[in-house]
Amino acid sequence: DGGITQSPKYLFRKEGQNVTLSCEQNLNHDAMYWYRQDPGQGLRLIYYSQIVNDFQKGDIAEGYSVSREKKESFPLTVTSAQKNPTAFYLCASRQQGGSAGELFFGEGSRLTVL
Amino acid sequence: QKEVEQDPGPLSVPEGAIVSLNCTYSNSAFQYFMWYRQYSRKGPELLMYTYSSGNKEDGRFTAQVDKSSKYISLFIRDSQPSDSATYLCALYWTGNQFYFGTGTSLTVIP
Numbered sequence: 001d002g003g004i005t006q007s008p009k010y011l012f013r014k015e016g017q018n019v020t021l022s023c024e025q026n027l028n029h030d031a032m033y034w035y036r037q038d039p040g041q042g043l044r045l046i047y048y049s050q051i052v053n054d055f056q057k058g059d060i061a062e063g064y065s066v067s068r069e070k071k072e073s074f075p076l077t078v079t080s081a082q083k084n085p086t087a088f089y090l091c092a093s094r095q096q097g098g099s100a101g102e103l104f105f106g107e108g109s110r111l112t113v114l
Numbered sequence: 115q116k117e118v119e120q121d122p123g124p125l126s127v128p129e130g131a132i133v134s135l136n137c138t139y140s141n142s143a144f145q146y147f148m149w150y151r152q153y154s155r156k157g158p159e160l161l162m163y164t165y166s167s168g169n170k171e172d173g174r175f176t177a178q179v180d181k182s183s184k185y186i187s188l189f190i191r192d193s194q195p196s197d198s199a200t201y202l203c204a205l206y207w208t209g210n211q212f213y214f215g216t217g218t219s220l221t222v223i224p
Contacts, residue, residue: 004157033212040122042202042216043158058211090157103148103204103212105157 002027006091006106013078013085013113021076021109023091030096032074033103036060037088046089049074050096078111086113117141120203120215129224133190137203137215140184144205144213147179149188152200152217161201162188193222 004025013019025032031050035043045058049068063082068074074093078085091106120137127133135149146165150158162177164170170177178187186205190197203215 006157040216042118042120043212043214045211048211092157102160102163105150105159107157108155110155 004091004093004104004106006089006109008109009107011109011111013111015113016080018077018079019111021078021089021091021111023074023076023106025072025074025091025093025104027093027095027104028071029093029104030071031094032068033092033094034058034064034066034074034076035090035092037090037108043090046076085111087111117213118203118205118215121218122216124219124221126221126223127193129193129195129222131193131222133193133197133220133222135188135190135201135203135218135220137186137205138184139186139205139213141205141207142181142184143207143210145208146206147177147186148204148206149175149177150202150204150214152202154199158202195222195224198222 007022033048034046044060046064047066049055055066055068065077089109092103094101094103118139149162151161152158164177164179167179167181174191176189198221200217200219202217205213
């Protein structure tokens with residue numbers, strides 16, 4: 001079945017550690033996104049990529065990094081510079097085009113900093 | 115001012131009730147209007163997708179867009195316990211990013 005796979009589903013990190021969240025899609029979508037979801041704040045865009053080897057910062061990119069070496073993969077690294085990393089992280093993808101198109105989401109990764 | 119405003123609720127209704135969920139927005143450039151449903155600890159899934167003003171119906175769900183008032187609504191008829199979830203509105207215009215509401219938490223009581 002086509003879809004987006006995020007891993008791990010739950011992750012615990014000590015302060016000062018970098019962690020990488022995986023996102024893989026087999027939908028052949030060009031565009032991929034990372035969002036952060038916190039209670040009462042909705043979805044906030046961290047980074048997005050429209051083509052391989054290119055990505056742009058979203059509204060809250062500080063303390064995060066990404067790469068897009070393959071069309072199907074868009075990993076997110078939460079660095080120690082991110083002051084409040086405990087959150088629910090969602091990866092999404094969509095087919096590029098003039099219209100909005102459907103944004104497909106993964107099941108999310110919940111990161112907790114101890 | 116936020117691009118999209120959505121009442122977070124929570125909203126609690128008896129089974130069979132009609133539910134009305136709403137968002138307001140500030141930027142008249144938005145062209146595409148979506149509603150996503152998100153169950154607890156899951157990713158959002160697309161429920162309704164509309165372009166420009168008007169109504170769109172799909173089973174028990176109706177999406178309504180009033181661009182003149184910058185107001186969008188989702189109506190759920192004959193609500194079921196399985197409709198209990200968080201509902202997110204999302205807006206988009208060509209070449210830009212998606213803007214999401216904060217989500218409204220809905221509980222349908224059997």
